[in-house]
Amino acid sequence: MRFCLYDCDTDEREKLESEGLFVYDLRLDDNCCDIATIEPYVWVNNGGNIVTSDKIIFLHDEDNFVDFETFCENNEQVDELWELNYYLNPPHTLFE
Numbered sequence: 001m002r003f004c005l006y007d008c009d010t011d012e013r014e015k016l017e018s019e020g021l022f023v024y025d026l027r028l029d030d031n032c033c034d035i036a037t038i039e040p041y042v043w044v045n046n047g048g049n050i051v052t053s054d055k056i057i058f059l060h061d062e063d064n065f066v067d068f069e070t071f072c073e074n075n076e077q078v079d080e081l082w083e084l085n086y087y088l089n090p091p092h093t094l095f096e
Contacts, residue, residue, distance in 0.1 A: 001056075001075045002084055007048040021084055022052045026068065037065040053084050 005026075008016065013023045025042035026035045026049060035047050038056060056071075058064050078084060 001052055001054040002078050003050050003052045003071075003075055004078050004081055004084055005048065006051050006081060008051075013049070016051055016081075019085065021081075022055050024050050024052070024056060026050055027065070035068045038068055038071055039065045051081060051084060 008023065016023050024038050024040060026047040027037045027039055027042045028034065028045040028047040029036040030045070032045055032047075036045075038050055040058070052075075056066055058066065
């Protein structure tokens with residue numbers, strides 16, 4: 001899965017999701033220094049957003065988060081949102 005760290009408001013989140021991307025919130029640790037987890041929505045210690053090319057499956061309702069460091073070790077970070085769109089919709093050539 002590819003992902004991009006990106007801070008967006010509610011309207012932009014809805015637009016990205018309508019384009020087939022997935023947007024989640026990032027929770028900072030208790031010192032508000034480092035990203036700790038990825039969650040569907042974060043109200044306290046919100047550290048921005050992560051946009052992914054695929055849906056993140058959360059294992060349990062009571063554990064509705066994924067460890068950020070583990071996620072990064074197992075997935076590919078890209079620098080720009082267009083790289084996620086490119087991944088979903090690669091360009092076609094005239095010779096296909």
